[in-house]
Amino acid sequence: xxxxxxxxxxxxxxxxxxxxxxxxxxxxxxxxxxxxxxxxxxxxxxxxxxxxxxxxxxxxxxxxxxxxxxxxxxxxxxxxxxxxxxxxxxxxxxxxxxxxxxxxxxxxxxxxxxxxxxxxxxxxxxxxxxxxxxxxxxxxxxxxxxxxxxxxxxxxxxxxxxxxxxxxxxxxxxxxxxxxxxxxxxxxxxxxxxxxxxxxxxxxxxxxxxxxxxxxxxxxxxxxxxxxxxxxxxxxxxxxxxxxxxxxxxxxxxxxxxxxxxxxxxxxxxxxxxxxxxxxxxxxxxxxxxxxxxxxxxxxxxxxxxxxxxxxxxxxxxxxxxxxxxxxxxxxxxxxxxxxxxxxxxxxxxxxxxxxxxxxxxxxxxxxxxxxxxxxxxxxxxxxxxxxxxxxxxxxxxxxxxxxxxxxxxxxxxxxxxxxxxxxxxxxxxxxxxxxxxxxxxxxxxxxxxxxxx
Amino acid sequence: xxxxxxxxxxxxxxxxxxxxxxxxxxxxxxxxxxxxxxxxxxxxxxxxxxxxxxxxxxxxxxxxxxxxxxxxxxxxxxxxxxxxxxxxxxxxxxxxxxxxxxxxxxxxxxxxxxxxxxxxxxxxxxxxxxxxxxxxxxxxxxxxxxxxxxxxxxxxxxxxxxxxxxxxxxxxxxxxxxxxxxxxxxxxxxxxxxxxxxxxxxxxxxxxxxxxxxxxxxxxxxxxxxxxxxxxxxxxxxxxxxxxxxxxxxxxxxxxxxxxxxxxxxxxxxxxxxxxxxxxxxxxxxxxxxxxxxxxxxxxxxxxxxxxxxxxxxxxxxxxxxxxxxxxxxxxxxxxxxxxxxxxxxxxxxxxxxxxxxxxxxxxxxxxxxxxxxxxxxxxxxxxxxxxxxxxxxxxxxxxxxxxxxxxxxxxxxxxxxxxxxxxxxxxxxxxxxxxxxxxxxxxxxxxxxxxxxxxxxxxxxxxxxxxxxxxxxxxxxxxxx
Numbered sequence: 001x002x003x004x005x006x007x008x009x010x011x012x013x014x015x016x017x018x019x020x021x022x023x024x025x026x027x028x029x030x031x032x033x034x035x036x037x038x039x040x041x042x043x044x045x046x047x048x049x050x051x052x053x054x055x056x057x058x059x060x061x062x063x064x065x066x067x068x069x070x071x072x073x074x075x076x077x078x079x080x081x082x083x084x085x086x087x088x089x090x091x092x093x094x095x096x097x098x099x100x101x102x103x104x105x106x107x108x109x110x111x112x113x114x115x116x117x118x119x120x121x122x123x124x125x126x127x128x129x130x131x132x133x134x135x136x137x138x139x140x141x142x143x144x145x146x147x148x149x150x151x152x153x154x155x156x157x158x159x160x161x162x163x164x165x166x167x168x169x170x171x172x173x174x175x176x177x178x179x180x181x182x183x184x185x186x187x188x189x190x191x192x193x194x195x196x197x198x199x200x201x202x203x204x205x206x207x208x209x210x211x212x213x214x215x216x217x218x219x220x221x222x223x224x225x226x227x228x229x230x231x232x233x234x235x236x237x238x239x240x241x242x243x244x245x246x247x248x249x250x251x252x253x254x255x256x257x258x259x260x261x262x263x264x265x266x267x268x269x270x271x272x273x274x275x276x277x278x279x280x281x282x283x284x285x286x287x288x289x290x291x292x293x294x295x296x297x298x299x300x301x302x303x304x305x306x307x308x309x310x311x312x313x314x315x316x317x318x319x320x321x322x323x324x325x326x327x328x329x330x331x332x333x334x335x336x337x338x339x340x341x342x343x344x345x346x347x348x349x350x351x352x353x354x355x356x357x358x359x360x361x362x363x364x365x366x367x368x369x370x371x372x373x374x375x376x377x378x379x380x381x382x383x384x385x386x387x388x389x390x391x392x393x394x395x396x397x398x399x400x401x402x403x404x405x406x407x408x409x410x411x412x413x414x415x416x417x418x419x420x421x422x423x424x425x426x427x428x429x430x431x432x433x434x435x436x437x438x439x440x441x442x443x444x445x446x447x448x449x450x451x452x453x454x
Numbered sequence: 455x456x457x458x459x460x461x462x463x464x465x466x467x468x469x470x471x472x473x474x475x476x477x478x479x480x481x482x483x484x485x486x487x488x489x490x491x492x493x494x495x496x497x498x499x500x501x502x503x504x505x506x507x508x509x510x511x512x513x514x515x516x517x518x519x520x521x522x523x524x525x526x527x528x529x530x531x532x533x534x535x536x537x538x539x540x541x542x543x544x545x546x547x548x549x550x551x552x553x554x555x556x557x558x559x560x561x562x563x564x565x566x567x568x569x570x571x572x573x574x575x576x577x578x579x580x581x582x583x584x585x586x587x588x589x590x591x592x593x594x595x596x597x598x599x600x601x602x603x604x605x606x607x608x609x610x611x612x613x614x615x616x617x618x619x620x621x622x623x624x625x626x627x628x629x630x631x632x633x634x635x636x637x638x639x640x641x642x643x644x645x646x647x648x649x650x651x652x653x654x655x656x657x658x659x660x661x662x663x664x665x666x667x668x669x670x671x672x673x674x675x676x677x678x679x680x681x682x683x684x685x686x687x688x689x690x691x692x693x694x695x696x697x698x699x700x701x702x703x704x705x706x707x708x709x710x711x712x713x714x715x716x717x718x719x720x721x722x723x724x725x726x727x728x729x730x731x732x733x734x735x736x737x738x739x740x741x742x743x744x745x746x747x748x749x750x751x752x753x754x755x756x757x758x759x760x761x762x763x764x765x766x767x768x769x770x771x772x773x774x775x776x777x778x779x780x781x782x783x784x785x786x787x788x789x790x791x792x793x794x795x796x797x798x799x800x801x802x803x804x805x806x807x808x809x810x811x812x813x814x815x816x817x818x819x820x821x822x823x824x825x826x827x828x829x830x831x832x833x834x835x836x837x838x839x840x841x842x843x844x845x846x847x848x849x850x851x852x853x854x855x856x857x858x859x860x861x862x863x864x865x866x867x868x869x870x871x872x873x874x875x876x877x878x879x880x881x882x883x884x885x886x887x888x889x890x891x892x893x894x895x896x897x898x899x900x901x902x903x904x905x906x907x908x909x910x911x912x913x914x915x916x917x918x919x920x921x922x923x924x925x926x927x928x929x930x931x932x933x934x935x936x
Contacts, residue, residue, distance in 0.1 A: 044631050044632075
């Protein structure tokens with residue numbers, strides 16, 4: 001498969017390196033020689049220097065043989081024009097574009113149906129606001145994904161050192177609870193991803209990923225000694241596009257928001273746009289301001305400025321001043337591994353959201369949604385079990401499934417099932433699969449290979 | 455730098471290289487050649503050493519190779535290839551002196567074509583086949599071949615590729631380095647097949663055609679005959695070899711374009727135009743220079759002029775005439791052609807046309823900005839601006855090339871070699887050409903060079919083949935710093 005990526009920024013880079021690892025042919029186009037060099041030095045892809053909106057360059061990149069065009073430059077306009085040019089030269093190529101301007105929100109469908117026929121418009125800001133909301137809803141969660149229209153929740157949570165489950169072997173968890181046992185898909189310990197077996201122990205400070213049905217995730221969280229605190233008051237630092245979008249959403253669902261923004265002009269705009277939220281002009285890292293606004297009474301503090309360092313420091317400050325929960329926006333991928341060490345667990349990233357959306361779209365077959373965890377170490381995929389696929393009609397323990405991949409959920413009609421070895425997948429069921437990065441291509445193949453016979 | 459990982463990869467390369475000895479072994483076995491046992495022993499040793507290195511340096515497999523590690527792997531890999539390639543010559547006594555065996559082997563791998571053999575035809579046919587075959591392997595590059603064939607080099611393969619094929623502006627024909635390497639080798643093999651057929655039409659036996667193809671395509675220059683191509687004394691064979699040397703001196707990316715149905719690619723490429731132009735001009739000048747003095751007919755003069763010029767410019771190093779008897783002007787042209795070299799991305803050596811072009815254009819820009827001090831000008835090749843850092847690295851390369859050339863000639867003459875010989879021997883080995891002037895002229899050989907001098911020239915050949923930076927970096931203390 002051939003893919004052309006316009007824009008060698010963080011998103012373009014990550015997606016390109018992901019594709020290259022999966023042995024796809026990738027051509028990356030960017031205007032900036034530095035970014036181009038970073039790509040050509042770091043990953044095994046072809047690079048072209050120039051504007052991705054240029055039809056000549058797209059043709060040179062081989063757009064006619066390309067299955068996918070990804071337009072992920074920083075400029076919405078360049079992304080749109082690149083898709084337009086591609087649509088003229090090679091209508092068969094599927095096109096994905098990142099468009100961040102909120103004014104386009106209502107036009108995503110139009111852009112798909114009419115020229116330039118952009119199959120998927122990615123607006124990471126929408127995704128980020130959604131994931132902030134999910135993180136707020138599930139207390140103590142580091143990562144939350146929803147599958148099968150919200151019937152399953154895939155949750156990552158950190159085990160505190162005093163927790164009852166620390167030191168317990170997985171097989172013994174069942175005896176400690178009368179309710180349905182949680183299916184633990186993965187443990188991240190010292191930056192290493194472990195796919196645990198029954199005899200493995202949970203240790204303090206592990207990041208545990210499990211799946212649960214939507215109706216009993218709170219019970220399972222309670223198992224991990226995480227208590228439920230309903231969210232009523234939120235303080236957001238940074239009133240950029242994400243901050244505004246978030247505040248609007250909170251107004252819709254009736255949560256009280258305070259926004260701190262440095263720029264007085266932007267504050268005015270925010271005040272005009274928002275009705276119930278309180279807009280405060282000031283520096284988010286100003287202790288007296290935070291004190292004055294009762295930070296210790298806040299259920300959650302969000303740091304959403306476009307400066308990673310300020311976000312991190314403000315979150316740490318807020319925690320120190322008594323905020324119960326902080327959610328930090330981070331863009332630089334190299335910071336992710338550090339976050340747990342410095343005590344910031346709940347992180348959102350527009351770039352990571354964009355990558356998730358892109359991967360989800362690109363997975364072949366009927367992959368419906370996907371979530372990446374721990375940078376890019378593993379993915380959770382949701383897919384429809386096709387009648388022709390090898391995975392249907394027999395107990396799960398008899399399926400020859402690639403190493404590093406697990407079936408963690410089955411949606412049979414309206415029934416959500418956490419599978420055991422005896423469960424059987426029926427045609428048309430939706431299955432949720434957890435897969436280590438190395439296993440993803442094989443899983444893709446199992447799910448999709450027969451599809452090509454249609 | 456992870457030395458254990460570097461040595462592990464080198465071990466894999468050595469093992470892989472050992473397997474290539476199957477070709478001469480097959481020949482030896484089939485024709486009952488006396489070199490069968492020596493070559494088998496050599497292969498055994500090579501495989502064993504490679505295997506031991508892989509087993510001994512067991513590291514966590516990591517697909518990322520840093521630039522430094524890439525250069526270390528390539529330089530060590532080539533040094534190892536030179537060493538193990540010498541074993542078949544040395545073990546059976548085909549070449550009794552160890553340093554001579556290494557010299558011959560490195561001269562083969564680096565496609566230089568300088569020989570220490572006085573009587574080539576006295577060697578067994580099996581060893582001569584191996585001698586030609588290693589040139590063919592070295593031409594497109596053993597590392598490129600490994601990248602194409604060995605899957606584990608995947609991502610790291612790119613660093614190796616850049617260290618082995620350090621053209622100023624690298625061409626990536628396909629998004630993936632493995633596919634690029636594969637295509638280059640396929641094009642190389644395809645054109646080689648063409649040459650074998652053409653040579654056989656000229657009356658060569660399959661063995662001779664194969665051996666000469668193995669040394670034309672990589673612009674190597676080893677022949678199986680004492681008198682090189684002059685042995686055949688055939689206009690057809692001279693012509694065919696001129697054409698294939700010329701083809702081998704052109705960027706292989708362009709051959710690929712042509713095979714994909716874009717024959718105009720040659721003309722659209724600025725470097726290729728320059729190369730064609732230079733070869734044409736030099737041939738014409740030399741033809742008129744030797745016409746009447748050495749050769750009576752203009753046709754004959756053209757035939758010998760064209761052969762010698764193409765052979766030297768492409769850095770092949772075959773000879774059909776003793777150009778040392780030619781007028782001084784022709785000798786000078788040939789001597790300076792040794793520095794010029796073939797196109798970037800070809801199998802030829804030397805400084806490469808592209809670098810020389812860039813240097814000229816850079817000089818012109820300097821003059822231009824003296825006239826217009828406020829001018830903003832970019833150096834362009836074929837209409838595309840060349841990034842300043844590429845220019846810088848090209849100038850650095852040329853400076854190093856000249857500097858090393860000067861240093862090595864002085865050292866060689868210090869060992870008691872005469873002026874012309876020292877000067878041209880270094881030029882011929884650094885440029886991977888083969889024969890030089892004086893005592894190492896086209897009808898002489900390198901056997902009488904002093905012991906230390908041979909090691910010096912071996913080093914020059916490696917420097918030239920890997921285009922200096924990759925090898926010289928080993929002498930920079932910063933390279934070893936943690």
